[in-house]
Amino acid sequence: MAKLFRAVIMGPPGSGKGTISERIAQRFGLTHLSSGDFVRENIAANTDAGVLAKTYIERGLLVPDHVMTRLLLPRLEEMTRHSWLMDGFPRTLAQAKALNSTCDLDLVISLNIPYETLKDRLSDRWIHPASGRVYNMGFNPPRVQGRDDISGEPLIHHDDDKPEALVARLRQYKDLAKPIINLYKSKGILHTFSGTDTDRIWPYINSLLSTKIPSTSQTDTQRIPMP
Numbered sequence: 702m703a704k705l706f707r708a709v710i711m712g713p714p715g716s717g718k719g720t721i722s723e724r725i726a727q728r729f730g731l732t733h734l735s736s737g738d739f740v741r742e743n744i745a746a747n748t749d750a751g752v753l754a755k756t757y758i759e760r761g762l763l764v765p766d767h768v769m770t771r772l773l774l775p776r777l778e779e780m781t782r783h784s785w786l787m788d789g790f791p792r793t794l795a796q797a798k799a800l801n802s803t804c805d806l807d808l809v810i811s812l813n814i815p816y817e818t819l820k821d822r823l824s825d826r827w828i829h830p831a832s833g834r835v836y837n838m839g840f841n842p843p844r845v846q847g848r849d850d851i852s853g854e855p856l857i858h859h860d861d862d863k864p865e866a867l868v869a870r871l872r873q874y875k876d877l878a879k880p881i882i883n884l885y886k887s888k889g890i891l892h893t894f895s896g897t898d899t900d901r902i903w904p905y906i907n908s909l910l911s912t913k914i915p916s917t918s919q920t921d922t923q924r925i926p927m928p
């Protein structure tokens with residue numbers, strides 16, 4: 702079997718992690734794991750951890766480290782035969798250390814996007830809450846204005862994406878991400894991409910991954926939903 706590939710994508714809110722993760726998953730056949738989707742699935746399924754997580758999310762807080770690691774790490778351990786890309790985890794140094802003790806990461810992508818760009822993108826971000834599908838009125842608009850392409854259901858705009866909330870989310874990201882980024886830098890696996898357009902950053906990420914992911918593993922792996 703080809704060597705498995707494990708990667709993490711980091712970046713402030715609106716930096717394009719979800720958008721780029723989807724492209725990577727499609728192009729390289731990695732399984733895209735999103736911590737936010739996983740938390741929402743646990744909430745929907747009423748698991749113990751999901752019920753607990755909900756009380757934090759409702760208050761606009763991060764879910765505590767021990768809950769997140771209890772939710773995610775056993776799942777990662779089960780994915781012994783899949784290459785994956787994790788989006789949204791680790792968010793704290795404690796999470797990064799817990800992840801370290803579970804698996805050896807091959808690569809970390811860090812997105813470095815100017816504040817003005819983030820503000821503009823998020824003020825234009827519309828979400829289909831049931832599926833997590835994300836639209837942007839300029840960049841990837843829905844086919845019918847205000848409606849999800851697949852289900853036709855209405856799209857919503859998160860209060861969290863308004864500029865007032867964004868400043869606080871950004872500050873929190875910077876404070877929490879700094880030690881994680883330093884950790885991955887010291888391990889020699891950090892790759893930072895800066896810019897204002899996903900379409901301009903993408904070719905660099907694409908060519909980096911083309912040199913790192915053996916072509917056989919691109920065909921050996923398949924997309925599966927998060928268990």
Ligand SMILES: Nc1nc2c(ncn2[C@@H]2O[C@H](COP(=O)(O)OP(=O)(O)OP(=O)(O)O)[C@@H](O)[C@H]2O)c(=O)[nH]1
Nearest residue numbers: 714715716717718719720822826836837840898899
């Ligand atoms: N105008 C523009 N919008 C973009 C670009 N790349 C992504 N977007 C949009 O910007 C918004 C944020 O992108 P996401 O992929 O959701 O970003 P994220 O980093 O996953 O965001 P969080 O889930 O908040 O952490 C979405 O509405 C995207 O459609 C770009 O290059 N230009």
Ligand SMILES: Nc1ncnc2c1ncn2[C@@H]1O[C@H](COP(=O)(O)OP(=O)(O)O)[C@@H](O)[C@H]1O
Nearest residue numbers: 736737738740758762763764769789790791792
């Ligand atoms: N790694 C994590 N650590 C703590 N909380 C998390 C983590 N990942 C997701 N969450 C919780 O789930 C929520 C939704 O996550 P996500 O979809 O990444 O959206 P957002 O961009 O709004 O943070 C977060 O706001 C947070 O409360």
